[in-house]
Amino acid sequence: MARYIGPGCRLCRREGQKLFLKGDRCNSDACAINRRGTNPPGSYKQGRRMRRPSDYAIRLREKQKAKRIYGILEKQFRRYFERATRMKGMTGTNLLQLLELRMDNIVFRLGFAPSRKAARQLVLHRHFTIDGNIVNIPSIEIQPGQVISVREGSKDLEIIHDSLRNIGENIPPWLQLEKPKLHGKVTSIPPREEIPVEIQEQLIVEYYSR
Numbered sequence: 001m002a003r004y005i006g007p008g009c010r011l012c013r014r015e016g017q018k019l020f021l022k023g024d025r026c027n028s029d030a031c032a033i034n035r036r037g038t039n040p041p042g043s044y045k046q047g048r049r050m051r052r053p054s055d056y057a058i059r060l061r062e063k064q065k066a067k068r069i070y071g072i073l074e075k076q077f078r079r080y081f082e083r084a085t086r087m088k089g090m091t092g093t094n095l096l097q098l099l100e101l102r103m104d105n106i107v108f109r110l111g112f113a114p115s116r117k118a119a120r121q122l123v124l125h126r127h128f129t130i131d132g133n134i135v136n137i138p139s140i141e142i143q144p145g146q147v148i149s150v151r152e153g154s155k156d157l158e159i160i161h162d163s164l165r166n167i168g169e170n171i172p173p174w175l176q177l178e179k180p181k182l183h184g185k186v187t188s189i190p191p192r193e194e195i196p197v198e199i200q201e202q203l204i205v206e207y208y209s210r
Contacts (some may be wrong), residue, residue, distance in 0.1 A: 059207035107123060164179055
C-alpha cells in the first residue's frame, strides 16, 4: 500500500501551519514551524516577492491540507468525497464526518495514541478491538454505539499510557472515554462544530466541482 514516508514537518511548512502530525513534538521547541516559521520548503530567497495564489491554488492547498491531516492519499480521499456527495446534507460536512469516524482517527481522538500516524500503526499491529473483535484495518468506519477497546494483551503498552496522560480532558463531546477500562465509545455522528480541525471544507467541494 502506498504511503508518504518523508519528513512530516515538511508537510506542515508546505501548508504554512501546524498539522499536528507528530504528537508532542508539535507543541515543543523542536517543531519546524517554531524554528523555521511558515516559509514553504525550498523557499531559499526569503526576500523575493511571492505571487498571490490563484483561486485554484487556494482550493488545492485546502484539499492537500485535509489529506495530510488525516494521512490519506489522493485516490482514497477522492472516494471519500464521492461518497460524501451521495449522502444527505452538506457535502463538506459529510466528508469531514467520514474522515473523523475512521478507526485510526477515533483511536487518536480518544487519546490512545499521540498522533494519527501512531494510531494507524497500533491498529495495524492488532492492539485494538471493536465490540470485542480484534481489528487491523485503520480505515474501518466506526458507527455510533460501537466500543473501541485496547486489546487485553496490549494494556501495558507504554505509548498508550503516555498518550492518555497527555490528553487531559480534550476529548470531543461525541466520544466517551473510560480511562481505567482503556476503552471508549462513539456516542453520535460528530456535528461540524465539534470537529476540531482548521479546514475550510467548502473549498474542497469547490476544488472537486471545478
